[in-house]
Amino acid sequence: MPTTHPGLLTDTEHGLTQAQDAQDAATVELAALKQKILDHGPDAVTAQELADAASQVEHAALATSHARNALEAAHQADRQQQLEALKDNILNTAGSPDEAVEAMRKLEEAAAYLIAMTSGRPQLIAQGTANMRRLAVPQATAGRAADGHAGLGWYDAGLGRSDGLLIDGRNITSLNPGILIAAAITRAARSQGYTTHHLAPALDINTPGGQAVDDPETYLRTRY
Structure with a gap:
């Protein structure tokens, strides 16, 4: 014009x-x-x-x-x-409705991935533990697998932790996908200068443990 x-x-x-x-x-x-x-x-x-x-x-x-x-x-x-x-x-x-639709699609895909990858963990851990026991793999102690068992170990729930597996030093334990999704949304809200209270009542988030929000990489790498 x-x-x-x-x-x-x-x-x-x-x-x-x-x-x-x-x-x-x-x-x-x-x-x-x-x-x-x-x-x-x-x-x-x-x-x-x-x-x-x-x-x-x-x-x-x-x-x-x-x-x-x-x-x-x-x-x-x-x-x-x-x-x-x-x-x-x-x-x-x-903003563009197309961009909003694409953002929602990515959010949906990310949430679906986390749900899919964590929902089967209890069964994976239970089966893995049973198979290790069958093959005489001893229980891990102090967070370390015993030597001579291909880096494999398992441990029972206790002291605020769930059952888990050790694979070459990697800790595989049960994860609640809701904690991961809530942490990601909490971080997103913070990045825009908001708290999760701004998302209520459509989304009511009880902010998860500090590390999942403040240091999600460490949180996941010690559990995933």
Whole structure:
């Protein structure tokens, strides 16, 4: 859309003022000629002079109307420009629905991945423990698998932890996907300067343990 020149309104307003001044002057001149005829008789002013003065008034009036229309058009153009700028600002701030749909899709995929990868862990750990026991793999002690068993170990639940497996130093234990998802959403809210309370009542999150939020990589690497 064409941009209104910064001085367009001022110039147009000045043009209207000039046209009105010219109309006023022509009106005064015509009135003076009429009064001259009344005071001194018809011979004081010729018919042509009177006609010319009347024509000048009409011309000046039309010029004033034109200037007024031009000013109104300039105001409308300026208003339209402001409306377009407002619209652009609102749309840019609101963002694209396509981008929102894509973001929701990615969030859905990420949540589905975490749910899928953690939901089968209790069964995996139970079966893994049973198989290790069958193969005479001893229980891990102090978080370490016994030597001579291909880096394999297992341990029972206790002291605030669930059953788990050790594989070459990697700790595989049960995980609640809700904790991971809640931690990710909590971090997302914090990154935007919000708390999870801003998500209520649609989403009611009881913030999980500190490490899952503050250091998710360490939290996962010591459990995943």
